[in-house]
Amino acid sequence: MKLSKFPYLVQNEIFDHMRHSDLFWLSFVSKNMKKLIKLSQITRFKCISHIVYDEPMLDKRLVYIPCKNIPENIMRIAEETKNAFEKKSKIANFQLNVSGKIIDFRVTKQYNLPEAFFHPNDRESAIESIHNYFLDLFGDSVECQWIANYPDDFIPHLHNLSLCISVGRSCISIKEMEALETFFASSPVLKHVRLETYARELFSPESKFYKADSIDLIQHYNAVPTFLHHFQGRQAVFSCSKCDISDLIEFMNRWRSGEAFQKLEYLKITITSNGIPLNEVLTAYGVKHLDATKTPPRHALPKVLKPLFFRITDPIISHTYIVRDTDNRVASVSIREDTLRFGVWKETEEEFLRMVE
């Protein structure tokens, strides 16, 4: 069967039915084939939300494209130490020219997925070549997320690569916070940060930490004012030991005036100490209440990250809300037990009220 004998439209339709991973391997067959795939799949590749370089498991990093909640595995990257590399068989099943670098691949029975492997000295250049190949094939604008643990895992600095980082296996000490701040300053774009710390103070106001798209933070002191004052991302799940109600009210006022938190979609703050009267937040100026007999709409957080990487964020169903002065958009505010949940809607107040049943 000669694929080239099929009319162009038939070839296109065949490609349309192929998985991204199979198109990826097909693109290595020849330069012309790669060109043809890129040309025929422009629209489809534009729909790729992102490519994930998952956290390493047994020194192997899985690369996948999330497709409708099911990860479509592309390949594995073996990040071996020099000793492990030398112990293992060096026999490759095949070699490929990946963006100008010849890389060995093997297919292991365990995963039945091609696995790139290389000498540790070649790690950086091999990963860069693989990454560049993804961008060349799937489009330069596709976002790639590198999931890693700090400080153990290797973190490359590459174009279009953002970092999802889990800091430490346990709580981070005050001393370690300084090193962490330096690390953030030199890290790629931060997509997500998960951190638990005993430090009283967080980072300096200029820290890239606050610019992370989403943050999952456990802090064993009152860090509400610092965190809320500087956070510029989209989603945050935050636990701390105590807080002042005035800080929460100030946060809501700043959001309402449009002065800050323009990108915010979801915020959850859990106060671990007892006796903090969180309900007082709902009596603050500007908080509106729906009729108690009505059913409010359900605000759900879009799932952009691996569920295990971000603590569960329950949907918000609340009768209380505030409205932003600048664009009339609504945020539902809910207090349940020790937790404040704040979910921003795309809808204006008028549209929001139409969703109330």
Next chain:
Amino acid sequence: MSSTEQGTSSAAPAEPTTAPESAAAPEVPESFYYVHGKDKVVHKVSAGALQHSALIHGMISNLGYTEEQAKANPFPFENIDGDILQMVVDWCNQHKGKPTPPEDTNLPKQKEKLFDLVLAVNYLEIKELLTYCCKQVAMMVKGKSPEEIREIWMIPTDAEDEAAEKEAKKRAGKEAAGETAAAAGDAK
């Protein structure tokens, strides 16, 4: 509902026999048309079944043939092998007036047959069957390495592509030179 009989290459096709209807008979008598492939075997197919083919449907909707005229003028598809046309006719009959299922597992497993079927179905513009065929072709390389894919789909290497391109350029150059010489000869 299709029937076949070994025909000849003469203009008048052999009388095909009609197999019993598998579905309930329609209230209005159905019109039939006749098609044959490279092997000249004539297949009698209902207009309903032929609706799957945009090409044939377009042809018959403009003809207004009577049964006798249709019988006397089978549509010739000389570019389609007889067994492939038989598969297409069977598929059209099986799916006549029915919604097409998401998968079709009755497609040929042999590479060459599937290849010919894709070309035939594309030519006859049978959209749903083309989709099934393309899915099956795509499945052939699922989980395969680049070299395995190259073998299955007979994809030339870069070097082969370059050589073919050079050859094509050379041929085009020769042809252009020939045309120039011929034009000069004519002018004399």
